[in-house]
Amino acid sequence: MKPVIKVVVFITAACGLFVLCMSAGSIFISPLRIPEILSGGPGPVEYRILVDLRLPRILMALVVGASLSVSGVLFQAVLKNPLADPYTTGVSGGAAVGATVAIAFSMSYFLVALLAFGGSLFAVFFVYAVSRYRGLSGTALVLAGIALSVLLSSAVLLVFAFTRAEYVHKALLWLMGDLSIAKYGMVMRMAVVSMLLVGLSFLYRQHLNVISFGDEFAHGLGVSRGDIINLFWIASLLAAISVSLAGIIGFVGLLVPHVMRYIFGPDHNRLIPASAIGGAVFLMAADTLGRMLVPPYDIPAGIVTGFAGGLFFLVLVIRKGGAYQ
């Protein structure tokens, strides 16, 4: 397929999925009627379903999906490791401890997000310090991230051991990555920050291309250590913001960049926008699927991405071996 046609098909599919996700749910609203309902103004139930329930949730999925996916792209380039993902640095573990403690003390949603954010930043600082000590080596960073994640998940279980069952359940829901809590104000603020960070990553697209080929190669072409540190922090912030607002949603940052690389090639000029859109749409579709599968229950988006992403990834690996990078 010609590149232009690929882009057109991709964007059309993304827009189509958006409309479908607005329609789908426990009450089906025909796509053709959506413009009419929206222009009719507030009042009818269907308007409230679309604007108050579905839209904020979809927007949240779009923003979180795009952030996680771009964060994955950056980590894979900076660490030169195709298995790196937004949580490589232990961001999710730190956020989980923060959020679990906040929920155990029945704090407000805002404080849960704040503690989760603090926890994830703590994890990043720790992993960064370790790898810095070892001369910023990618392997040290991945290993420190894994070690810290194990420590932190034990800490979460420890908190559970001292917490009343109802709070444990609430915390578990958070850990599974639940988007049903989306509110416009929060989504909008997050969208602004995420867009800025994604835009910043796009400015670094040439750096990312060069970095992917190796440290010494990149150094010889004029990429400084400062550039790499900046990219590390952009990637970590994208992950920390997502995880603190939406919980732990796995596989988006690993799966989407791989698929996009397969479709659009490894050039970050195309890979970053494609992954942003692809990640956004993937999480939106996963969350919608979670809403639809067993009504009236909401399956948290993190579970759907885990299943869908894991299966899809497995098929990809079996079919393509290591060659799809």
Add this chain to the structure above:
Amino acid sequence: MNVFTADSLCAGYRNKEVLHDIDLAVDEGEFVAIIGPNGAGKSTLLRLLSGYIAPSKGNIHFMGRPVAAYTRREFSRELSVVPQFVNADLSFTVREFGELGLFPHRKILDIGVSPEGETVDAALDAADISHLRDRRMTEISGGERQLAYIARALVQSSRVMLLDEPVSHLDISHAIRIMDVLHAQNRQGTTVITVLHDVNLAAEYCSRIIALKNGRVFGEGEPRDVLTYENVEGLFDTVCIVTENPVSKRPLVYPVPGFIRGN
């Protein structure tokens, strides 16, 4: 004009010094080969020159200025590096890969197609791989890939090129093609400094040889002065015979099987 000057350089990694008291001067327009046994510190010396690692002692000047005083981008416009290990898993096309060489000359906000496109085509031509321009880096042979690495460095249009074993693992034909490209580039004024395992290629192509052993300069000078049989035997601890290439009149080294010195 000195491109590089270095005095009493020491360097290494994590508590292990690899290079001891190296003095060095490279003039503009030279074609220098760094030779020596495995572990002698050849790659480390190259990394010092490229600024990838810093010396633990001593100074390196590039064009009269300390290497550390250049910004990375500034330095990369003057000096290109072909490292030994490059990630070969990325499916960029050969042309896209060549374009990476424009990186130090580009502004961050430059988008896509640039007027320097001709530079890339000219470099692919010079490396004789224009016919591969739309092939993917993952699909071409090892020799072709090495030519692409060199073309990428040519795109950088720097006055100095550093190469770490550009012809190891290659057949004779590709090795000669690569050395010819470097030779042509050197004739146009580019200073070339390369680590070579093959002493005969060093003898044929280079104007000067620096021989390293155990982290010290074992000998240096024109090929005919450095590649005497005493020197080569001492350098590699291997019995060998040095004659003369009947065509080029350069020294020709061949080993005598079964004799490792000290056995």
